[in-house]
Amino acid sequence: MERFLSDWPDLAPGMIDGLLAPPAFIAGAGSTNTYIHQRLAGRLGIQPRFAETLNAGATYGAMVSRAVLAIEAGLCNAVLCVGVGKFPSVHADGAAISTLVGDPEFELCYGASIPAMYAMVAQRFMHRRGTTRDQLSAVAVSAREWALTNPDAYMHGRGPLTLADVPASRPIATPFHRFDCSVPCEGGGALLIVKGASVDRASTSAAYIVGIGETHYHAPISEIAEPTATGLAECAQQAFKMSGLSPKQISIAQLYDAFTITPIMQLEEFGFVEPGAGGEFFESDATGPGGTLPVNTFGGLLSFGHTGDSSGMSFFVEAAQQVMGLAGKRQVDNVDTALVHTYGGILTDNVTVILRREP
Amino acid sequence: MLRLQRCRNCQAAIHYPRRWCPKCWSTDLDHFDARGTGVVITYTIVHQSPFEAFDAYTPYVLAIVQLDEGPTMLTNIVGPGAMEVAIGDPVEVRFEKRNGWTVIPQFERARSKD
Numbered sequence: 201m202e203r204f205l206s207d208w209p210d211l212a213p214g215m216i217d218g219l220l221a222p223p224a225f226i227a228g229a230g231s232t233n234t235y236i237h238q239r240l241a242g243r244l245g246i247q248p249r250f251a252e253t254l255n256a257g258a259t260y261g262a263m264v265s266r267a268v269l270a271i272e273a274g275l276c277n278a279v280l281c282v283g284v285g286k287f288p289s290v291h292a293d294g295a296a297i298s299t300l301v302g303d304p305e306f307e308l309c310y311g312a313s314i315p316a317m318y319a320m321v322a323q324r325f326m327h328r329r330g331t332t333r334d335q336l337s338a339v340a341v342s343a344r345e346w347a348l349t350n351p352d353a354y355m356h357g358r359g360p361l362t363l364a365d366v367p368a369s370r371p372i373a374t375p376f377h378r379f380d381c382s383v384p385c386e387g388g389g390a391l392l393i394v395k396g397a398s399v400d401r402a403s404t405s406a407a408y409i410v411g412i413g414e415t416h417y418h419a420p421i422s423e424i425a426e427p428t429a430t431g432l433a434e435c436a437q438q439a440f441k442m443s444g445l446s447p448k449q450i451s452i453a454q455l456y457d458a459f460t461i462t463p464i465m466q467l468e469e470f471g472f473v474e475p476g477a478g479g480e481f482f483e484s485d486a487t488g489p490g491g492t493l494p495v496n497t498f499g500g501l502l503s504f505g506h507t508g509d510s511s512g513m514s515f516f517v518e519a520a521q522q523v524m525g526l527a528g529k530r531q532v533d534n535v536d537t538a539l540v541h542t543y544g545g546i547l548t549d550n551v552t553v554i555l556r557r558e559p
Numbered sequence: 560m561l562r563l564q565r566c567r568n569c570q571a572a573i574h575y576p577r578r579w580c581p582k583c584w585s586t587d588l589d590h591f592d593a594r595g596t597g598v599v600i601t602y603t604i605v606h607q608s609p610f611e612a613f614d615a616y617t618p619y620v621l622a623i624v625q626l627d628e629g630p631t632m633l634t635n636i637v638g639p640g641a642m643e644v645a646i647g648d649p650v651e652v653r654f655e656k657r658n659g660w661t662v663i664p665q666f667e668r669a670r671s672k673d
Contacts, residue, residue: 306575307633309663313609316621324601327646371606373621422623422633427601 201244201282204390208403211392218250218270218279218393220263222509240282250276258456259544260512261551265412267393277398281391283513287384287506302546303420315381315459317421317546319373322461324427326375331464333375335479337366339460340379340502345488347499349530354385354505361503366460380460382501382511389513391520396559407523407538411443411554421546430547432469436539439552440471445537447472450554452522452532453493454515454540457500463487466541467495470552494532497522512542516553523555561595561652561664563628564588574630595652596669597626602636602644618642624650624666638667 205211221236234253241248250270254263260283267279302312325331344361347353361379369378396408415431415438418424440446447470455466464478472493473481481487487495498504498518501511519538521527538555564573568585572593579586602622608614620636622644636644637653650666657663 302633303575309657310621310633310635311605311609311613311616311619312621312633313605315607316603316605316609319603319605320601320621320623323603324646327601373603373605373607375603420633422631425600425625425629425631427623 201388201390208392210403213245216244216246216278216280216392217248218267218276219244219246219248220251220267220279220281221253222263222283222285222513223253223255244280246280248276248279250279258458258512259542259549259551260516261412261540261542261553262414262549263512264391264393264409264516264553265414265551268409268412271393271395278392278394281393281513281516282388283390283507283510284388285507285509285511286386287382287508287511289384302422307420307422313373314546315376316373318459318461319376321421321427321430321465321547322375322459325461325465328428329468329476329478331461331476331479333367334363335464335483336375336380336460337363338479338482339457339463340366342482342485342487343457343496343500343502343504346494346497346530347503349489350499350504353499353503354383355499355503376459379502382458382506383503385505385507387505387507387514388510389517391513391516403524405524405526407520407555407557408559409553410537410556410559411439411441411445411552413438413440413442413550413552415550416548417550418548419545421548428465430465430469431550432466432541432543432547433471435550436466436470436541436552439539439554443554443556445554445556447539450493450537450539451535452497452519452538453495454497454519454538455495455500456512456515456542457496457502458506458511460502462543462547463495463500465547470539470541497527497530497532512544515540515542519553519555523557561593561626562590563593563626563630565591572626572628572630574626574632594627597624597650597666599623599636599644599646599648599650600625600631601646604642620644622666632664634664634666636668637665640668644668 236253237251347355366379413435415435417431455463467478519540564576566580567587569583571582600623649669
């Protein structure tokens with residue numbers, strides 16, 4: 201918050217009349233406190249007409265969508281969206297988290313965990329679409345390339361990653377090794393979403409929200425006969441339809457990457473490439489600095505880091521800064537549009553948002 | 560015997576058991592004896608245990624199996640050749656007694672019948 205307020209000195213408490221916060225107990229590890237917005241409003245000295253603590257966690261697209269809905273409904277004009285979090289300790293808190301995404305009675309007893317469940321989705325996707333081990337590695341390598349341009353990225357000082365480094369790292373659950381998984385850390389971010397007409401008061405540049413999509417297809421992943429049929433495709437289709445844009449018109453993509461398989465799945469399911477061609481796309485350097493479709497230009501969860509209850513926020517902050525021309529050393533040339541996709545659970549909750557430089 | 564729930568209204572076979580049918584919301588549900596056979600949809604070999612209770616079991620196979628009757632379920636693949644399991648393998652249910660008081664279904668790779 202300090203950084204947000206110092207980056208935007210023209211903001212004042214009276215300008216904010218909406219507030220959305222995550223259930224992080226002031227950078228705590230995955231709490232379900234749904235009253236954070238009350239404490240934050242008090243600290244900020246604001247009296248919002250629209251406020252809630254959302255279980256955003258990963259799916260910050262839901263937070264952005266709710267802010268837009270409130271503004272469009274005339275409830276408020278300026279919604280401050282805050283993300284803060286700390287990735288919980290994998291082993292110690294693994295049980296608690298696993299009960300949230302898998303059925304506690306019928307799944308926990310088999311030793312299910314989030315990485316293992318995503319690993320099963322990855323195996324099925326690789327089986328159906330032909331994605332290779334090297335292509336998974338290419339996703340991690342691409343994320344690290346971007347992290348090397350971003351001093352805020354957790355892996356910024358660790359040097360480049362090679363394809364061979366990924367399967368050489370500690371095995372987690374086939375096909376995943378350590379570097380196929382996001383890096384745990386803590387952090388946060390914030391967005392101010394305002395009614396189009398009041399942009400000039402807050403900032404000299406803006407990123408306009410021109411399309412939103414949302415799907416929720418299943419709860420436990422074991423419930424669906426085809427683990428790769430997750431609602432990703434329909435979600436992005438909704439956002440493209442609302443915005444009137446197609447994949448070809450997207451300048452950059454911020455694709456939630458807790459594991460190396462998911463950016464590949466998103467590229468294919470969203471129609472950026474043909475089915476089966478997502479892995480190759482990452483291998484071709486198209487997603488890295490200087491590429492034709494830069495992906496996760498801040499380093500992604502894989503190399504910027506997974507900030508627990510704020511993880512999804514990182515994608516939105518980066519997309520907005522790129523569209524607004526504020527990304528410094530990471531700035532991609534001629535960014536007109538950005539697609540942001542965040543998902544939660546085991547590809548359970550999906551939200552796609554498309555941003556554009558002009559309304 | 561592996562028991563599954565069935566909706567008497569729309570005939571859907573259901574797992575995990577619920578208070579109402581996920582297809583038609585009927586509460587006219589009963590159970591039946593399933594065949595206990597199915598096919599591996601996907602799997603993973605878990606090397607890093609998610610929590611302490613499972614440390615001693617690694618590496619183990621976590622899988623999603625589709626039963627002949629339609630429903631899918633999470634399970635482990637146990638028994639001979641478990642580590643060599645592949646997508647599409649036929650499997651059969653086995654029951655594992657755990658903690659001395661509970662029994663959970665597990666699946667083994669089906670042996671080919673001559």
